[in-house]
Amino acid sequence: MGIRPLDPLLPLALGLHRRDFRRRAFRNQLLATPAIQADHPSRIQTNLDLSNQPQRSLRIRPSKPIRISRPRRYGRCCRCPGRRGRIVQSKRSCRPRRSPQQVPPTAMIDPPSGLTNTPEAFSITIPAMGATIDVRWVGIDSSELSQASEIGKAIETQIDHWTEVMSDYQQDSQVNRFCRQADDGQWHAPSADLWRVLECSDHWNRWSLGAFDASLGALTRLRRSKNQPSDIQWQQARLSCGWENIEWDLQGRQIRFKRPGIRFDFGAIGKGFAIDQTATQLKELGIQSYCVNASGNMALGASPTPTAAGWPVEIGLVDSPDRSLRSLRLAHCGIATSGDLHQKLRDRPQSNPAETSVKSSHILDPQKQLGVVGSQMATVITDNAANADAFATACCVHLARGTLNNWLSGLEKGQTNYPSDFEIWVQSVQDPGQPPTLIHWS
Structure with missing residues (x-):
């Protein structure tokens, strides 16, 4: 499990989901950027420039688990029970979960010019229910990384619990x-x-x-x-x-x-129910601005920034998913x-x-x-x-x-x-x- 500190406008600048976010190009650009050690030992601050990045929005499409081909690794994933200790090389493999102590230093992108004194945004990605559940929240000061780690562990526990309740893939659910x-x-x-x-x-x-x-x-x-x-x-x-x-x-x-x-x-209601419970837990922990996204099924809280009208959402076309039918700003709802x-x-x-x-x-x-x-x-x-x-x-x-x-x-x-x-x-x-x-x- 990795808690990644993010800029509050990063979801607006780079997008939140799926294939329109070019993972490989972004990763290569990030790795090639000179890094400067920040004041906190677990954070690396980079000078990645977002000024030329286009404004991207989250794209809603029919539910389909993200399949990313990864290098060979030891471990297990949510769809490979019992493979711990064996090499897993498959498009269905997902990154093994890690405890917060095992998480390597992650990159924090500089906030855009003019944005100061804003709460920091964090995200965690959890493979569950045949999908990739991405949780992003805003409202914790950048110095409270331990609190963000506790929230991340609580989110993972909540999703694991509801998977154990509703999954028809697990024989002992x-x-x-x-x-x-x-x-x-x-x-x-x-x-x-x-x-x-x-x-x-x-x-x-x-x-x-x-x-x-x-x-x-x-x-x-x-x-x-x-x-x-x-x-x-x-x-x-x-x-x-x-x-x-x-x-x-x-x-x-x-x-x-x-x-x-x-x-x-519960394939037609389970992911929505689980992310609703995750959203409820975030509110109980004092987080009002959040986006819980399970392959396009989302629970949205307050806007990510005070000036934004809501989280950016685009509805794709059925015959051309890369194009948009409608662009929206949404908050305090489910989609x-x-x-x-x-x-x-x-x-x-x-x-x-x-x-x-x-x-x-x-x-x-x-x-x-x-x-x-x-x-x-x-x-x-x-x-x-x-x-x-x-x-x-x-x-x-x-x-x-x-x-x-x-x-x-x-x-x-x-x-x-x-x-x-x-x-x-x-x-x-x-x-x-x-x-x-x-x-x-x-």
Whole structure:
């Protein structure tokens, strides 16, 4: 784990996320810059000039884990359990976590001219939940590096905890243990934290009129499996899905499965929920200005500087992600983007050995129990990241069904009792070569 002190305007100058930030060129420029030892032994101050750098903004795209090819190293990463002590060389490898005592001296970039007496900005990057979670906060004096280190450790502990609660990749996670226990058809009480996630998922199943369903885990696991599933496996997985197969005891906080084999998949709400809890912890630690970003799902606090209107955000185009649909300044909200630009999974078994599997979006329509078809992307801004995450997924499903406008009209009129304001951009490409269709709702 590395705590990097940053200038408050660095996110505005160099960008916060993804491929538009040229990591290699920036790294080479930074390494080639003469370094001058600062007054603090753990900081190196450089004379890197930001005056000629273009103003870059954070770019929102459909969730896709960052894949960076790294040199061979010893250690383990979030997706390589049990490899400690072995050489890992893979595009899925990520930098081993380090304690604050093991962190090498990091570079602090000189603040732009005219910016004085401002709190210092810090950041920490944590690989978790199949994504890279980047947390940036402003509000600590540059002399309080020990406090920043404590905040970084608290953030990492919080994210690790919620990963252990919600992950369907970890066999011993709370949600997987609970599902195996509930296969007996009896009433069982999940942990308090797992109940909070399940309760939020139940709300969204009702708010979305069934378009959001976190009980499709059995089908999701089959779609992403390496081996080709058989017809019987597909049939069993589809029978083990459906929110209607779950009974709730709200007073006793218990759940009962009507049929065995039901598995929860929080992929459409988990990252948003985890970063909301991280944002809440930052506020409890006295940090009001923050950006918690998990591959485009974000919880935003107050503006990074007193003069800024908010954190800079750009919404990319579905057919050309390097270009921007809209540039915004946002604060005190959650934002998420869902789409099938990068992730495609199989939908049915092969009818003959020479045929390839039919693939569609990783977003499942709970009614058809198939992935939605077509290139689409939904970006939602609302009160928090968990709601934005689930909202964006529901938008993609309703768009594929042709019911998006009717559903949004019902939300606006209060027919489903959704409690918060929202703003939505939904883009879709029906025919290759044709311009995308845009729906903007606020």
